[in-house]
Amino acid sequence: MLLHHLISHASLKGYEEMGEVPPTHPRYASLMARKLLTEAAAAGLLADSALIAHGRGEAFDYLLGERTCDAARNSIREIAGRLQGADWPIISVNGNAVALAADNLIRCAAAVPCDIEVNIYYRTPERMDALIGKLNERKEVLSHEPWPKGWDNNPNVEQWEQFPGDWQEKIRDVRILGGDPDGRIPGLEGPRAECCTEGILRSDVILVPLEDGDRCEALVAMGKTVCAIDLNPLSRTAKKATITIADELTRCLPLLLEDLFDATELPTEKWDNEQNLREVISEMLRVLDDF
Amino acid sequence: MLLHHLISHASLKGYEEMGEVPPTHPRYASLMARKLLTEAAAAGLLADSALIAHGRGEAFDYLLGERTCDAARNSIREIAGRLQGADWPIISVNGNAVALAADNLIRCAAAVPCDIEVNIYYRTPERMDALIGKLNERKEVLSHEPWPKGWDNNPNVEQWEQFPGDWQEKIRDVRILGGDPDGRIPGLEGPRAECCTEGILRSDVILVPLEDGDRCEALVAMGKTVCAIDLNPLSRTAKKATITIADELTRCLPLLLEDLFDATELPTEKWDNEQNLREVISEMLRVLDDF
Numbered sequence: 001m002l003l004h005h006l007i008s009h010a011s012l013k014g015y016e017e018m019g020e021v022p023p024t025h026p027r028y029a030s031l032m033a034r035k036l037l038t039e040a041a042a043a044g045l046l047a048d049s050a051l052i053a054h055g056r057g058e059a060f061d062y063l064l065g066e067r068t069c070d071a072a073r074n075s076i077r078e079i080a081g082r083l084q085g086a087d088w089p090i091i092s093v094n095g096n097a098v099a100l101a102a103d104n105l106i107r108c109a110a111a112v113p114c115d116i117e118v119n120i121y122y123r124t125p126e127r128m129d130a131l132i133g134k135l136n137e138r139k140e141v142l143s144h145e146p147w148p149k150g151w152d153n154n155p156n157v158e159q160w161e162q163f164p165g166d167w168q169e170k171i172r173d174v175r176i177l178g179g180d181p182d183g184r185i186p187g188l189e190g191p192r193a194e195c196c197t198e199g200i201l202r203s204d205v206i207l208v209p210l211e212d213g214d215r216c217e218a219l220v221a222m223g224k225t226v227c228a229i230d231l232n233p234l235s236r237t238a239k240k241a242t243i244t245i246a247d248e249l250t251r252c253l254p255l256l257l258e259d260l261f262d263a264t265e266l267p268t269e270k271w272d273n274e275q276n277l278r279e280v281i282s283e284m285l286r287v288l289d290d291f
Numbered sequence: 292m293l294l295h296h297l298i299s300h301a302s303l304k305g306y307e308e309m310g311e312v313p314p315t316h317p318r319y320a321s322l323m324a325r326k327l328l329t330e331a332a333a334a335g336l337l338a339d340s341a342l343i344a345h346g347r348g349e350a351f352d353y354l355l356g357e358r359t360c361d362a363a364r365n366s367i368r369e370i371a372g373r374l375q376g377a378d379w380p381i382i383s384v385n386g387n388a389v390a391l392a393a394d395n396l397i398r399c400a401a402a403v404p405c406d407i408e409v410n411i412y413y414r415t416p417e418r419m420d421a422l423i424g425k426l427n428e429r430k431e432v433l434s435h436e437p438w439p440k441g442w443d444n445n446p447n448v449e450q451w452e453q454f455p456g457d458w459q460e461k462i463r464d465v466r467i468l469g470g471d472p473d474g475r476i477p478g479l480e481g482p483r484a485e486c487c488t489e490g491i492l493r494s495d496v497i498l499v500p501l502e503d504g505d506r507c508e509a510l511v512a513m514g515k516t517v518c519a520i521d522l523n524p525l526s527r528t529a530k531k532a533t534i535t536i537a538d539e540l541t542r543c544l545p546l547l548l549e550d551l552f553d554a555t556e557l558p559t560e561k562w563d564n565e566q567n568l569r570e571v572i573s574e575m576l577r578v579l580d581d582f
Contacts, residue, residue, distance in 0.1 A: 052342050056349050058347050062523075232350070232353075288575060
């Protein structure tokens with residue numbers, strides 16, 4: 001499978017220049033991700049190191065065969081349960097997360113329900129405004145969709161009662177926080193410590209895609225349940241988080257959304273994240289070994 | 292070791308913002324590489340996907356423990372021999388190679404001796420001019436250094452006779468080709484096929500750091516000995532090349548220069564590149580497994 005990906009990857013060069021890749025292409029998702037990020041970089045949404053970080057993720061994703069492994073699928077289910085059982089859930093997003101998956105992050109927030117806080121490591125007013133602006137723009141568009149894909153034909157119709165009210169209203173209710181930080185994460189210095197009292201600061205369960213290791217550690221030290229999405233199972237973020245999804249962001253969010261809709265699985269409360277990461281590494285070893 | 296790298300990586304955030312990292316820092320080389328690339332990107336030297344490609348390389352380098360493995364060391368030695376035994380050796384460089392290692396690429400060319408051809412996948416006149424300009428600028432600076440590091444205290448003084456003439460003259464003799472392509476690589480379409488008759492086209496041995504898979508394959512199909520430098524042992528470039536150095540560019544070039552100076556090792560002519568790449572993958576398996 002890996003070989004297949006690498007070969008088909010090469011055949012995409014033509015498409016990249018034409019600026020269009022057919023959605024049926026086996027590596028459509030990966031190429032779209034790359035396109036979204038280079039566009040976001042050009043639009044000033046990202047820090048200098050954002051594209052390099054994305055490339056690191058791509059490499060680890062190759063080692064996972066570019067698919068959601070069983071261990072990651074279990075993490076997603078666990079996180080859905082933790083978010084729904086939380087008193088003050090929050091989704092914290094950075095530039096890459098917004099560039100890659102603004103729509104599904106907003107949908108997940110609506111399904112929990114919770115707010116979204118933009119919280120970036122290299123904070124500048126320009127990037128904060130651009131990211132908050134983009135999320136509000138997408139929220140406006142999404143507030144006109146009747147149901148997100150999957151919701152309207154979900155077999156567990158009886159589960160829907162736990163999501164009372166109208167989907168469009170749920171989308172509108174998601175607040176995009178981060179513009180006026182009034183709190184600080186203890187243990188961090190400078191602008192990277194800034195956060196919102198009504199968002200990250202008071203949260204008990206926080207979903208943080210692509211978080212920095214320092215901040216992940218500081219959030220865990222505050223006693224929060226930190227749910228990270230990080231393709232590198234060796235990273236500090238992956239290892240320090242309470243629950244880690246070692247999967248590609250755009251691939252795992254639809255699964256998270258599905259679980260948030262179903263909510264038949266409750267959190268085990270006995271989560272062994274170290275064991276989960278060992279399973280991810282075993283999967284990588286299998287892929288490398290098969291080569 | 293890996294763990295150590297990941298932990299020390301986190302502690303660098305402060306340095307990055309200060310714009311200065313002490314050379315004694317364990318991850319100095321990796322951070323300098325990142326700095327050089329983001330600066331080159333800002334200066335318009337790189338294609339959009341260049342930073343993402345570098346990030347992929349960083350991930351594979353983590354899996355190698357950020358050191359030159361034995362298999363890579365053997366490839367370097369073999370390539371030194373092949374370059375010195377060639378009738379028409381050439382070094383082909385792209386944007387990332389120039390951004391990361393212009394000086395040592397010029398020094399290697401002087402030691403072979405051979406010319407350098409700038410040959411980029413997404414060719415634009417602006418990027419070609421910028422890259423050729425940068426190489427000529429560095430050539431001018433280097434043409435004033437008495438000897439490169441290592442040459443003047445090399446224990447194999449008796450070997451020096453095979454490099455007659457003055458080092459500074461050797462640097463000046465390196466031509467920077469690519470500005471006026473008058474040939475084409477068969478089997479490739481569009482601007483990416485363009486090359487110089489006196490450079491890539493007539494070469495029998497070609498050193499190509501960070502080459503694209505399509506072009507690597509086309510060069511091999513021309514009957515050339517293709518010597519690639521690629522951190523991903525699973526990439527098409529790594530697998531199609533005659534000899535692959537699976538090592539980080541700025542780390543392996545000083546070793547290549549050392550071998551070019553020594554030249555006590557002759558090529559085996561029985562090189563098994565597949566076996567070499569298997570050894571690299573075994574090294575990665577060891578690092579992952581140790582985790």
